[in-house]
Amino acid sequence: MELNGVHASPVSDNALQILQERYLLKDLLDNCLESPGEMFMRVAKWVAKAEEKWGDLSLVKKWTMEFNNAMVSLKFLPNSPTLMNAGRKKGQLSACFVLPVEDSLPDIFSTLKLMAMIQQKGGGTGFNFSHLRPEKANLKNTGGWASGPIGFMKIFDAASGQIKQAGRRRGANMGILDIDHPDIELFISCKRNFTSLKNFNISVGVTDKFMLAVERKKDWFLTHPQSHEIVKTVNASDLWRNIAQNAWDCGDPGVVFLDTINRQNPLLSLGKIEATNPCGEVPLLPFEACNLGSINLSKFVSRKKVDWEALMKMVHLAIRFLDDIIEVNYYLQSEVKDISLANRKIGLGVMGWADMLVKLNIPYDSNEAVELASQIMKFIRDNSREASTNLAKERGCFPNWPKSNHFPHRPLRNATLNSIAPTGSISIIADTSSSIEPFFALAFQRKNVLNNHSLISINNQFLDFLYENQYPVTEILEKVLANGSTQDVKILPPEIRRIYKISEEISPEWHLKHQAAFQKYIDNAVSKTINLPESSTVEEVEKTFFHAWKLQTKGITIFRNVKGMKKVIEKGITV
């Protein structure tokens, strides 16, 4: 347990354990061959190698040191596959992929093969299954019946379950089905029993046309994806209610707003985006890969103020780092390589938002927090653009730039720049709150999904506060460990309990306001779980989903805190 925030190692005890289990290089007998510090240097050296391509060799050392410092200080971390695989043979460094699913058996199984290979190397995959003919449709070649999208999803799910990503990461998938597919009703309820499709997050792909049909309580047509014949007519608001009911029951499905996504698709000329990566933060074209990285906001507070100057420098460095990754990345297949190099998408985001707010003394559920969220993300967006434009001047724009909506006014090295990832693992490594989420709990047992070991996690700032103010630490922690919350610890003053509210104590409106405030300045998307109290109703879920569409978020996932449901743990995948 960490008592005063001081460590000889650059990382906390919890982080060290996770790094030893899954990230550090090992020999055949499972002995670690490197320390966390050496891991960061391995990554920095590998990524800075890309700089050799663009000029002054003497600068490679400078960038190696800068990249290393950013990681060792835990101010910036790239997504897990980069930390795990940089410098390894055939090291795949991206976390996010979308793969096409076409309506033919050979195509489906070649996608399944690529999925298996991507997941084996720590990447997550997203699919839209809407091109598949519905369950029980006739098959021309054999005269039999089609399995339909859900039948094939079960095959993908079983394969993911077996791969378990070389024991280092669980296979994560996003499965999307469009709202007008004939099997949509089956899809909406396909995760109800909690036992099927465990390696999938599922979302319904909805359009503005459908949302307007819901608003006006109109009929909605389910159409065959190939013949375009109407197979069934349903009432749009009944279908919408059905989505909300299932999300209320079990957290799935979520919703992705496809028109909102495509309004901001910079490469619409190449095709509409139909799917996202597993946690929803990166909408991608088929075969595209994306590298993510997150700035730890809690490290950018100085004397109770945001350190804008330092943040600006870190954004510029991080964009360079992520662009360099594209050069030294290993791509499993030429389709993935070609489109990833042609579009050069990256996703720089943040973690440690709740920790930053505590340092600034701002409650999560306050207008001040939401305004700061916008201000910070706009600042990161503007500086990301500037950094990518500078790189474009040095290295050239991304090859598909003339086909993009950035052309001709904004020269950019990367088709997209920002994204808010869940940071499920890297926030543990950085010892900070995950992503833009409020604290999950102030003290809790963290279960490792791979080996079932438990670790106790205590919020550092909270612990420091208790010690500094001479509270009875053990007594308070015992209470807090029971349910993660401070709200019943009456010995603490109300203003402290307000600052340290946990996820389930923040009302859904505030969760959504944070998501929308960040999304406004993000060209990719935001991964966020909207927590609802157990007592919330299906109507409230419907309203929350509807509000998310109005606020122009790209998708939404809810979690109703039903005791024993443990959905967050399932959803968080790496938690």
Ligand code: UDP
């Ligand atoms: N991901 C995955 N398996 C996992 C966790 C994550 O494939 O067990 C992928 C998935 O695409 C997800 C992305 O990595 O959307 C980023 O997740 P997160 O930020 O939690 O990853 P981290 O870098 O913290 O491990």
